[in-house]
Structures are given as C-alpha cells and as structure tokens.
Amino acid sequence: MENKFDLAILGGGPAGYVAAERAGDRGLKVVLFEKSDIGGICLNEGCIPTKTLLYSAKLYHNALNAGRYGVSAEGITFDFQKMMARKNKVVKKLVLGVAAKMKQNNVLVVKGEAYIENRTANGIRIRVDETEFLAVNLLICTGSETFVPKIPGLEASGDIILTSREALTLSEVPDSLIIIGGGVIGIEFASLFNSLGSKVMVIEMLDEILPGMDRELTTMAREIFSKKGIEFNLSSQITRVNGNEAIFEKDGKSFSVKADKILVSVGRVPVTIGFGLENIGVELIRGGIKVNDRMRTNIPNVFAAGDVTGFSMLAHTASREGEVVVNNLTGGNDRMRYNAVPGVVYSNPEISGTGLTEEAAREKKIDYRVAKLPMTFAGRFIAENEGETGLCKVIVGARNQEVLGVHILGNPSSELIYGACMAIEAEMTLSELREIIFPHPTVSEILRETFFAF
Ligand code: NAI
DSSP states (O other): OTTEEEEEEEOOSHHHHHHHHHHHHTTOOEEEEESSOTTHHHHHHSHHHHHHHHHHHHHHHHHHTGGGGTOOOOSOOOOHHHHHHHHHHHHHHHHHHHHHHHHHTTOEEEESOEEEEEEETTEEEEEETTEEEEEEEEEEOOOEEEOOOOOTTTGGGGGGEEOHHHHTTOSSOOSEEEEEOOSHHHHHHHHHHHHTTOEEEEEOSSSSSSTTSOHHHHHHHHHHHHHTTOEEEOSEEEEEEETTEEEEEETTEEEEEEOSEEEEOSOEEEOOSSSOGGGGTOOEETTEEOOOTTOBOSSTTEEEOGGGGSSSOOHHHHHHHHHHHHHHHTTOOOOOOOTTOEEEEOSSSOEEEEEOOHHHHHHTTOOEEEEEEEGGGSHHHHHHSTTOOOEEEEEEETTTOBEEEEEEESTTGGGTHHHHHHHHHTTOBHHHHTTSOOOSSOTTHHHHHHHTOO
C-alpha cells in the first residue's frame, strides 16, 4: 500500500515538525498532518511573533532612553502597522524555512484535518477527507489552546476581549489594557504594550506574578515593571466583565476598572478532542495525554509530545520530547528529563530560570545552598544597562555542590540560561564550573562570579 508510513505525526508545531525532521533524516517514511500553517502556535501566533514585536518595542524604548547613553534623538515614534507587517514577514520566512526542511528530509506534509479511524494489526489508520493513510507508529502533537475561564459577561463583551491570538493582530496600540492573568503570556504582553505607551493593569489571582519561577526574582521583576508604569493587582479575583469594565475582588472589597481592551491569559489547555483519539483508547490525565518518560501512551506504537501532554507546555520541551520518540524508534535508548528545562519570560528585562527554584528545593526538603549577586557585578551589564538592576541566583546541593538551579533577572538572560542547563544536565559541581573560562567582558560572567560567591 502506497500510503503506508513508518511514522505518522499529527500536528506540525515544534514537537511535530522537529520529530518529522529527525525521523526523515534517519530514513523513516514520515507523514505529517497539519490543518493550518506548519510551525504551530509557536511559530505562527506564539513565540516568534511575540518576540518579533517585543524586539521592536525594545528598540523604541531604547531610542527613547538613548540620552542615558549620551545619544540624542528627537521625534522618536513608531509605526505599529509596520511592526505588525514585519512580524508577519518574519513568521512567513520561518514557516517557509520549516516547509523546506520537511522537503529536504523527505517528509510528506499533508495539509488537512487528520482523523484517527482505528488501530489494527496492520497499523493505525488515519483519514484526511477521503484519503486514508496507514502508519506503524503515531505521534500525537496536537498542542494546546487558550483556556477561556467562565467569567460572567466575558463572552458578551465581544471584540474588547482579546486572547494572545487577537492581541497579535491588533491594528493599533490600545490606550489602555487590562490583563487577566500575570503568567508568562500576561507579563510578555504587559511589557510589550507598556513599552509602546499603553496604560497596562495586570489582575492576578495569586499573591505574586509568574508562578513557578523563583519568587525572589519575580517579586523583583514586578517592582521593576511597576516603576515602568505597569499596575498590578495581586490576590485579585475577577468576578465579572461588562464590556470594557472588569470587576474584581481584592481583600474582601470590590473594584471596577476600565480599559480599551481586556486580554485574557489564564493558561492553555491540551487539544485532545476532534481527531479520533477515543477510537484507539488513548488514556488522558489531567486533561492531557498520559505518557511515560519515553513519551509512550498506554497504546502500543502511539506516542504524544508537546503541549498535548499538558505537562511542560514549552516549545523547546516539545521539540525535545519529539526527538525522544524518534531516537527510541530508530534504535536509541532515550528518555525525557525535566530537571533542566529552561523557562524564559521575554519581557524587558528578561527573566530566565532552569532547574529548581528555592521554593521547589524547600518543598522537596533538599539541603541546598544559594549564592546571589546583582547583575551589576558583570561589567558588560553596567556598560549596556544604564540605571538597570537585576539578579543572578545559583542553587547547589549542600553536600556535593552540584548545580540544582540557576535564575537570572536582567538582559540578555534568555541567551545565557542554556549554559546553566548544560551544567545541570552534566551534573557539574561548583569546583568544576569555576574552572570554565568565560569570555570577558560579557554579561554571562555574572554566572562565573556567582559560582565564586558561595
Ligand atoms: P500561565 O499558566 O503561565 O499563567 C496564568 C496566570 O493566570 C497564572 O499566574 C494564574 O495564577 C493566573 N490566573 C488563573 N486564573 C485567573 C483568574 N481567574 N483571574 C486572574 N488570574 C488568573 O498561562 P499563560 O500565561 O496563559 O501561558 C500559557 C502557556 O503558554 C504556559 O504554559 C506558558 O508556559 C506558555 N508560554 C510560554 C512562553 C515562554 O516560554 N516565553 C510565552 C508564552 C506562553
């Protein structure tokens, strides 16, 4: 049968397209189903477009603050539509790049909605419209979608309400913006629109923003954002939305705030329905597909990777999960480890972390030691971040001094954090790390300084 494949992949996001590329490269016959544009949420309406816009916003912010560096500029403005057009151009270029990689690696990309029919001794049968495909192995990477909470009045408020998708297609910068949810999406958009001049208010249910990240850094970051003009309401529960008005409760009192737009960013949920998962009996857990550390589901030859597992929900984890599947299918012995996943908030300033936070170390009752230094201990940071501050924190095991976690607040921490991931993965100790030579002068030296600060 011509339509028989070694591996069928449902969903062309960072889990799916990376798995397809690797599998094709190793000679597997691969088909990748994607109903929309290849690249998934990350490339089309997530990571890449937001980072492109954040870069424009950062340039504008830097131009406005150029005086601090002895540079004078007048009449600084921005053209939001041009920023959006550039964002679309960047996305298009990358989508074409991924499509080219698929071709290079002999992956058949089928554009359409795939539906899993059944699983027999011959393989797993998948249909797209009238065409049937048979696959020995199936990798499900259908991703996630925005979770929209049941807040009274939210649905009726029409186009005042935005999710990250609509926020990326606005034609003008809103004068004011309420953001419900101070997680990663909320904070990145807060930073973006604050830099572009919107009056931004974040309403967060918990008592601090960015849950899951090291709390000392998130508190410090919130203070920096507050100084830039972002208003935060923590421990606040939204009770109702009425057009452009949001009503929330805080400390037992009710407050009403108004803005041009209201962005809802209270999490994402795995996409597990509408493509026949039930026909093969794949088990779910907490709304996502249940997998083991090899990304195997409860059904033989059926795997899942990325947001659909509801676990890590990060593009880079998704890609690695897809690779684990392919490595095991092609004779390797690989498993997922989640102890050194980097987490980055691409706000200005950036917040990056990997491994254990202090809170997690305490909760796990790990005997740890911590050292921290202001970012201004790195000469290059001072040179390039006039008037800015930040923090680098390193957590090691008290006994063996192996690195357990690294957390950095300050630019460009997103570009440094991988070094810490490598140290954790390689189980490096402080004394080994102190022997590594870092380039001077770089902001990365803050890590080396902190290794000596114990
Ligand atoms: P999130 O889970 O990161 O944050 C949601 C926030 O909303 C939490 O702080 C939560 O306490 C709060 N919240 C929940 N219900 C609320 C309510 N009714 N009222 C007020 N606050 C409420 O979810 P987010 O930011 O929507 O992001 C979704 C996913 O996308 C995450 O898994 C995230 O990791 C991923 N993502 C990652 C990025 C990155 O790595 N840079 C960028 C954007 C998204």
